[in-house]
Amino acid sequence: xxxxxxxxxxxxxxxxxxxxxxxxxxxxxxxxxxxxxxxxxxxxxxxxxxxxxxxxxxxxxxxxxxxxxxxxxxxxxxxxxxxxxxxxxxxxxxxxxxxxxxxxxxxxxxxxxxxxxxxxxxxxxxxxxxxxxxxxxxxxxxxxxxxxxxxxxxxxxxxxxxxxxxxxxxxxxxxxxxxxxxxxxxxxxxxxxxxxxxxxxxxxxxxxxxxxxxxxxxxxxxxxxxxxxxxxxxxxxxxxxxxxxxxxxxxxxxxxxxxxxxxxxxxxxxxxxxxxxxxxxxxxxxxxxxxxxxxxxxxxxxxxxxxxxxxxxxxxxxxxxxxxxxxxxxxxxxxxxxxxxxxxxxxxxxxxx
Amino acid sequence: xxxxxxxxxxxxxxxxxxxxxxxxxxxxxxxxxxxxxxxxxxxxxxxxxxxxxxxxxxxxxxxxxxxxxxxxxxxxxxxxxxxxxxxxxxxxxxxxxxxxxxxxxxxxxxxxxxxxxxxxxxxxxxxxxxxxxxxxxxxxxxxxxxxxxxxxxxxxxxxxxxxxxxxxxxxxxxxxxxxxxxxxxxxxxxxxxxxxxxxxxxxxxxxxxxxxxxxxxxxxxxxxxxxxxxxxxxxxxxxxxxxxxxxxxxxxxxxxxxxxxxxxxxxxxxxxxxxxxxxxxxxxxxxxxxxxxxxxxxxxxxxxxxxxxxxxxxxxxxxxxxxxxxxxxxxxxxxxxxxxxxxxxxxxxxxxx
Numbered sequence: 001x002x003x004x005x006x007x008x009x010x011x012x013x014x015x016x017x018x019x020x021x022x023x024x025x026x027x028x029x030x031x032x033x034x035x036x037x038x039x040x041x042x043x044x045x046x047x048x049x050x051x052x053x054x055x056x057x058x059x060x061x062x063x064x065x066x067x068x069x070x071x072x073x074x075x076x077x078x079x080x081x082x083x084x085x086x087x088x089x090x091x092x093x094x095x096x097x098x099x100x101x102x103x104x105x106x107x108x109x110x111x112x113x114x115x116x117x118x119x120x121x122x123x124x125x126x127x128x129x130x131x132x133x134x135x136x137x138x139x140x141x142x143x144x145x146x147x148x149x150x151x152x153x154x155x156x157x158x159x160x161x162x163x164x165x166x167x168x169x170x171x172x173x174x175x176x177x178x179x180x181x182x183x184x185x186x187x188x189x190x191x192x193x194x195x196x197x198x199x200x201x202x203x204x205x206x207x208x209x210x211x212x213x214x215x216x217x218x219x220x221x222x223x224x225x226x227x228x229x230x231x232x233x234x235x236x237x238x239x240x241x242x243x244x245x246x247x248x249x250x251x252x253x254x255x256x257x258x259x260x261x262x263x264x265x266x267x268x269x270x271x272x273x274x275x276x277x278x279x280x281x282x283x284x285x286x287x288x289x290x291x292x293x294x295x296x297x298x299x300x301x302x303x304x305x306x307x308x309x310x311x312x313x314x315x316x317x318x319x320x321x322x323x324x325x326x327x328x329x330x331x332x333x334x335x336x337x338x339x340x341x342x343x344x345x346x347x348x349x350x351x352x353x
Numbered sequence: 354x355x356x357x358x359x360x361x362x363x364x365x366x367x368x369x370x371x372x373x374x375x376x377x378x379x380x381x382x383x384x385x386x387x388x389x390x391x392x393x394x395x396x397x398x399x400x401x402x403x404x405x406x407x408x409x410x411x412x413x414x415x416x417x418x419x420x421x422x423x424x425x426x427x428x429x430x431x432x433x434x435x436x437x438x439x440x441x442x443x444x445x446x447x448x449x450x451x452x453x454x455x456x457x458x459x460x461x462x463x464x465x466x467x468x469x470x471x472x473x474x475x476x477x478x479x480x481x482x483x484x485x486x487x488x489x490x491x492x493x494x495x496x497x498x499x500x501x502x503x504x505x506x507x508x509x510x511x512x513x514x515x516x517x518x519x520x521x522x523x524x525x526x527x528x529x530x531x532x533x534x535x536x537x538x539x540x541x542x543x544x545x546x547x548x549x550x551x552x553x554x555x556x557x558x559x560x561x562x563x564x565x566x567x568x569x570x571x572x573x574x575x576x577x578x579x580x581x582x583x584x585x586x587x588x589x590x591x592x593x594x595x596x597x598x599x600x601x602x603x604x605x606x607x608x609x610x611x612x613x614x615x616x617x618x619x620x621x622x623x624x625x626x627x628x629x630x631x632x633x634x635x636x637x638x639x640x641x642x643x644x645x646x647x648x649x650x651x652x653x654x655x656x657x658x659x660x661x662x663x664x665x666x667x668x669x670x671x672x673x674x675x676x677x678x679x680x681x682x683x684x685x686x687x688x689x690x691x692x693x694x695x696x697x698x699x700x701x702x703x704x705x706x
Contacts, residue, residue: 092445093475095645122446125476127645150611165672166663178603180610188606190599222666239593246543246675249660250531253541257533257652258503259645264659285638292448292480292612299610306617307602310519313575319518322599 022338026051029066032351036073037080038102046104049135054338057329060198061135063340067347068271069102075274078102078132084109092121095259096128100277103134110284111140115147118286124149128282129260133157133270138191138326141179144286145187152285153177154255156262158269158278161195162235164245167222169235170265173199174251179323181289182304183297189323194248195236202231255281375691379404382419385704389426390433391455399457402488407691410682413551414488416693420700421624422455428627431455431485437462445474448612449481453630456487463637464493468500471639477502481635482613486510486623491544491679494532497639498540505638506530507608509615511622511631514548515588517598520575522588523618526552527604532676534642535657536650542676547601548589555584608634 026047033043046069053062072078082101086109088094094113098106110126117124134140137153144151157172173193180188196216205212206228217231218224225231238244256263261281268278289296308319340348379400386396399422406415425431435454439462441447447466451459463479470477487493490506497504510525526546533541549569558565558581570584571577578584591597609616614634621631642649661672693701 089644090475093644122443123476123478125640125644129645150607163660163663163672165666165669166660167666168663170660170663176600178607180606188602190603192596192599196593218666222664239596240549242675243545243592246545247529249541249674250543253533253653253656254503254531257646257649257656258642263652264656287478289611291442291446291478292482293610296610299616300606303606303610303617307516307519307523310516310521310523311575313518313520313571316518319516321602322595 022051022334025338028348028352029063032066032070032348035352036070038073039081042080042102042105045108046102049104049108049139052139052330053135055330055333056136056138056326057333058136058326063344063348065133065135065270066344067351070351072132072270072274073102077268077274077277079277082106086113092117092123093125094127096126096131098128098131100130100132100279103132103280103282106131107134107140107282110282111143111151111153111286114151114284114286115144115149118144118149118288119147122288122291124284124286126284127259128284129279130277131261131280131282132278133280134282136191137175137177138179138189138323140284141177141189141191142187144284145179145181145189148181148289149286150181150289151177151179151287153179153282154251155282156252156255156267156280158267158273159265160199160236161238161245161248162218163249164238164242167218167220167235171238171245171248171252172267173236174248174255176247176251180300181297182300182321184301186321186327187323188300188304188321189326191322194238194244194251196239196244197236199236202228202236206232254283259283375404375687378691381701381705382416385419385423385701388705389423391426392434395433395455395458398461399455402457402461402492405492405683406488408683408686409489409491409679410686411489411679416697416701418486418488418623419697420704423704425485425623425627426455430621430627430630432630435459439466445470445476446478447480449479449484450613451481451484453483453485453632456485456631456633456635459484460487460493460635463635464496464504464506464639467504467637467639468497468502471497471502471641472500475641475644477637477639479637480612481637482632483630484614484633484635485631486633487635489544490528490530491532491542491676493637494530494542494544495540497637498532498534498542501534501642502639503534503642504530504532504640506532506635507604508635509605509608509620509633511620511626512618513552513589514591514598514601515571516602517591517595520571520573520588524591524598524601524605525620526589527601527608529600529604533653534650535653535674537654539674539680540676541653541657541674542679544675547591547597547604549592549597550589552589555581555589559585607636612636 029047030043073080079100082099085097106128110128114124114126141151159169161171162169173195175193178190182188212226219230219234259281262279382400383396426433432453435452438450459481463481467477467479494504512522514524515522526548528546531543535541565579572583572587612634615632
C-alpha cells in the first residue's frame with residue numbers, strides 16, 4: 001500500500017478533497033509508472049499531472065496517453081532513470097537538460113526553479129531541452145500563480161499545423177500559456193493552442209462521419225476541406241491565418257530554437273514515431289506581481305470585475321476569463337468517480353499486469 | 354537649417370539611403386514637433402518613428418496621427434516637456450514613469466534600457482506607465498533585434514474589441530510583438546493585433562460603401578454585421594473567439610495591470626477624448642540569444658529555411674516570415690517620394706504655420 005500522507009503534503013491542488021475512488025486511480029497510475037521503471041517520485045509527479053488533466057476535462061492529455069508513455073519507455077525513447085542536469089546561468093536564469101525524461105518531470109523541475117529564481121530576483125527564465133510531452137501548460141502555470149507570480153510558458157509539439165501558405169504541416173499546436181493570480185479561488189490561466197480546432201475533434205468527427213466547420217483544415221493537396229478523413233491526411237490551419245501562423249512560429253523559436261530542443265518540424269509524434277526521443281523544448285518565464293505596483297491584487301480584481309460587468313451578447317450568462325471553465329470542471333470532477341472509457345480501462349488492465 | 358549629420362549617426366535603419374525628398378519630410382515633422390514645444394531630441398525620436406511607419410506601409414501609425422499628437426499637446430494631455438523617471442528595480446528590471454510624454458519617447462527610452470539590462474544580465478524587463486500611443490511595437494522590437502536580442506513587447510490601447518461574450522468593446526487591438534535576429538538582412542518581427550480586422554479597414558469600407566467580411570464585427574445590439582457603418586457603432590471581434598479574447602486580456606494585464614498604466618478599458622481614444630492623458634502602459638522583455646545554445650544563428654537560419662522549403666498552397670510563391678513584407682515595403686519606399694494624401698498635406702501646412 002502506498003502511504004497517501006506525503007502526497008497530501010506536496011500537492012496543493014489535488015487530493016485535498018479527493019475521494020477514495022480517485023485516490024485508487026492515482027495509485028494505479030503511479031504503480032503503472034513504477035512498474036515501467038520510473039522512480040517513486042517521478043511516478044507521483046506524472047500521475048498527478050495525468051489525473052489533473054482528467055479532472056479539468058482535457059482528456060487528450062490524461063489517461064489516453066498513459067499507454068503511449070509506457071510504450072515509449074519500453075522502446076527506450078523515454079528514459080525512466082534520467083540524470084537531469086540543472087545549470088545555473090545566473091540568479092534569474094537556469095537551463096535544464098532533461099536527459100529524455102518523461103516531460104512531466106522536467107517541466108515540474110523547471111517551473112519550481114523558475115519560481116525560485118523569480119522569488120529571489122524578481123524574474124525567472126528557465127529553458128528545458130531533451131524533454132517530452134508534458135501535458136497541459138496550464139498545470140505548471142498554476143504552480144507559479146499559486147506562489148503569487150505571473151508566468152508565461154511555451155512548448156513546441158509534433159507537426160500538426162501548416163505554416164501560412166504551406167500545404168504541409170510543420171508547427172505543432174504550440175500552446176501559448178499565460179497565468180496570473182486573481183486573488184480569488186480561480187486563477188487566470190490562458191492556455192490556448194494556435195490551431196483552429198483540436199486534432200482530437202477531427203478524429204472524433206472522422207469516427208462519427210461528421211463534417212468539420214469550414215476553414216479549419218486543408219486536404220493533402222492543399223485544398224480547403226470539411227471532410228474529417230481528408231483533414232486527417234492533410235493539415236490543420238492556424239487561427240487567424242498569417243497571424244496565428246506567426247504565433248505558432250514564435251512558440252517554435254522560443255521553445256525550440258532558443259532552448260536547444262528540436263524545432264522546425266523535427267519533434268517526433270509520440271504515438272507514431274518510436275525512432276528516437278522527442279527532444280521537445282520548453283521555456284518558462286516567471287515574475288513577481290509587485291515589481292512595478294504595490295496593489296496588483298486590487299488592480300487585477302478591478303480589471304476582471306470591469307470586464308465581467310460589460311453588457312452581454314444574447315444568450316451569454318457570464319463573461320468568463322481563461323481558466324474559469326477548467327476550474328469549474330475540476331471542482332465538479334474532484335469528488336466523483338472519473339468516467340473511463342472501455343478502451344482505456346482495458347489498457348490500464350494490461351499496463352498494470 | 355537642421356544639421357543632418359548627427360541624425361545619420363544615431364539612426365541605424367533610416368536615413369542611410371534616404372533621398373533628399375524624405376529628409377525634407379523628416380525635417381518638416383521634426384520642425385512641427387519643435388513648434389509644439391517638444392525638445393529637439395524628442396522631436397527627432399518622434400519624427401523617425403512616424404517616417405518609419407510610413408515607409409513600412411502602416412499609414413495608420415504614420416502622418417495620419419501627426420495632427421492628433423499636436424492637438425493633444427495643445428490641449429495639455431501630452432506633456433511636451435516631460436520629466437521622465439527611470440527607476441532601477443534590479444540589474445535586469447527597470448520601471449519608467451513617462452510623465453505623459455509622447456509615447457515614442459518613453460518607448461525609445463524603454464527599449465534602450467531593456468537592451469542595456471539584457472546585455473548586462475542576459476535578460477531585461479522594463480515597464481512603462483503614464484505613456485501614450487507609441488506607434489508600431491515592431492519598430493522598437495527592431496532596435497533590440499539589431500542588438501542581437503530576442504524581444505517581446507506588449508502595449509494596450511483604447512477600447513475597440515469586445516471581450517468574448519460581451520457586446521461592448523473594452524480591450525484595445527492590443528498587439529503581441531515578438532522579434533528575433535535572423536542573421537540575414539530581414540529580421541523576424543511578428544507584430545500582430547488581436548482583432549479580426551484593422552479599424553482603418555472598417556473606416557475605409559464605410560466611406561466606400563463596401564461590405565465587411567462576416568465574423569469581424571458586431572452592431573451596437575451585439576448582432577453580427579457586415580455593414581461597416583453599423584460595425585463602427587458596434588464592436589470589433591477578436592481573432593479566434595475565446596482564444597483571441599484571452600490573448601487581448603493577457604496583453605491588457607501585462608501592459609496595464611502590471612505596469613501601473615491604465616487598463617480595463619480606461620485608455621482614452623487619442624483622437625476623440627481630450628479629457629486627460631492616456632496613461633498607456635507598455636512592457637518590454639529582452640534576452641540574449643546565446644543563453645542556452647552556442648549556435649543560435651545557425652539554428653534560426655535552419656528553422657526559417659525548413660519552413661520556406663515546404664510545399665506551397667497553389668498560388669503562393671514564397672512562404673513569408675513575419676516582418677518580411679514590412680521590410681520589402683520599407684526598402685521600396687526608402688528611395689522614393691512618399692505619397693501623401695491631400696487631407697494630410699493640408700494638415701501639415703496648417704501645423705507648420
